[in-house]
Amino acid sequence: MRVLLVEDNELIAHGIKAGLRAHQFTVDSVASAAMAEAALATLNCDVLILDLGLPDEDGMKLLPRLRAKGIVLPILVLTARDSVKDKVMALQRGADDYLLKPFDLDELVARLHALQRRVAGRCVDLIEDGPLKLNPATGNVSLNEQPIALSRREMALLAALMQAKDRILSAEQLKDRLYDFSEEIESNALNVHIYHLRRKLGGEIIETIRGMGYRYGGVKQ
């Protein structure tokens, strides 16, 4: 899952990035409202984590503007403002969740997964296709009840394709799910991960649509 973090405190941003990466997330962070808007315009991400006290603009003003622009991705507000008034206002202005600082990393991770599965129209964390089961929260993948060991990126790639179902995802979209801006991507990195997935789950798991991208192909029954 790719997360965009908007947080101006460097120390907290570092901590959240390290914590979420340890939980298999791909995280980018920006430190101002203007940078958040710019990033959202170019980036494919699944969830936005928004701090309210930003240096250039209050997050409370940014929220309705993002929604007015038609940005529908789930937004989790992460702030030290603990009054009921602030919580209500943020939720009314387009936030989907509100978490108070200081928070527990596990809780943040669980809430992000909950937001994600709600967007995907599921009510449990498990993504299922016949004998293939994937749990994005725990990182467990099993085929015919047999656990399959996947790396973090293979896992993210499989989850993105399974969630997209029959839609075709471009190579760029898939790379966005796997790497944040700070990471260097080798040109054939995506192909390597696809190769490994096919080796572990069967050749038909990912279809290559020439000139367009890739699609989830299912497993042999």
Add this chain to the structure above:
Amino acid sequence: MSLRLRLLLLIGVSLSLLWGGVTAWTLYNLDRQIRNTLDQRLSMSAQMVAGLISQNAAAWDAAAKGNKRDTLLLPAGKGLACQISSLRGEVLARTAHTHPDATRSEALGFTDLTINKEQWRSYTTEAFGLRVTTADRLSERNQMLHDVLFATTLPFMVALVGSLLLLWFGVKQGLLPLEKIRQALAGQAPLTLSPLSTQHIPKDLLPLVSSLNQLLSRIEQTLERERQLTSDAAHELRTPLTAIKIHLQVARITEGEEAKTALDYAEESVARLQHTLTQLLTLAQIEGDFCWDDGQSTSANEILKLAIRDAAPQQPERVQLGAIATAQLALPQALAVTALRNLLDNALNYSPANSVVRVETQRLESAMCFSIIDQGPGLQPAELALVTQRFWRRSSTKGSGLGLSIVAAIAKRFNGKLELSQHENGGIKATLHLPIQR
């Protein structure tokens, strides 16, 4: 004692004493007058009887000389007696149904007698060879006296009770506006103070109510500021706490270099939290009644040296000192050093690395003026007005936002002055006035 009780007691006791005194005086006079009048009537009736007899003296003489005459019995009113006797003591006539002793008098004039436990007052006169005695029963007399006195006292008493009732009612009505103000004050919610209504308030209470309203609005502002401060302080403490918590959690779930980095960040966050807490504590002590007096002599020269050593321990050459005026400062050394160090810290941190910060001093009549000029980017006029506010800072990650608040608080406590202005070279010129000993 309540105002109402005071008024009631003061006016009530005065009224009662006045009315009571007047009543007592009237009663005393009336009593004396009535007794005199009754005595006069007694003597007049005796003389009248003697006068009547003198009109027909011959008949009485004959009667007086006749030896075998029975005593003539006269009809008489209740409690009134009369006796006519010869000078030899022979009773010629007397009122019936009265005890003969009542009118047996030896001396002329008024006499008081007690017969069969009844008191009589008699008057005896002699005329035309006859002795006439008239007597009043005192119980009759006293009964009449009581009736008169009661009839006189009653209106006074009614008037007194009426006045007291009117007084009670009047005081209650008169103090009603005060009672309304009291109720309005007692009904104030502890967290929101609203001004009192000035409608239906008498003219002489308006100054009081408007003073109260001014006080209420000042308290409300102070409360609001404190609330804001508490909320800001909570935010300022939560931010480093959040960083500490997240990095510790990351350190727990990662290994090797990553875990070490997380612990380093956690430690840095602890240092920031500690800095903020120390600054908050210093500010609370300056603004509170903490005693700072360490008894040390504080020369401006020494304070500057200490402040520069604290602010720029690595690069003392970045601080360029102008001529130092000599003066002894009239405030504790620790605070003077803190104030100057905070100003130097800001100047050094918010200007380009290795740029020079200039410090100038000037001795004024009652204060020492320290000017600190940096070569940083300066501040907008709107920002200049905000810099001494607690927790204000330009970027949210650098500093605690309390440094200049502390300088301003020190200046305020010791009647000094802190001014920040835009210097012509682009940087900030901070001017701090501190009082000097005279």
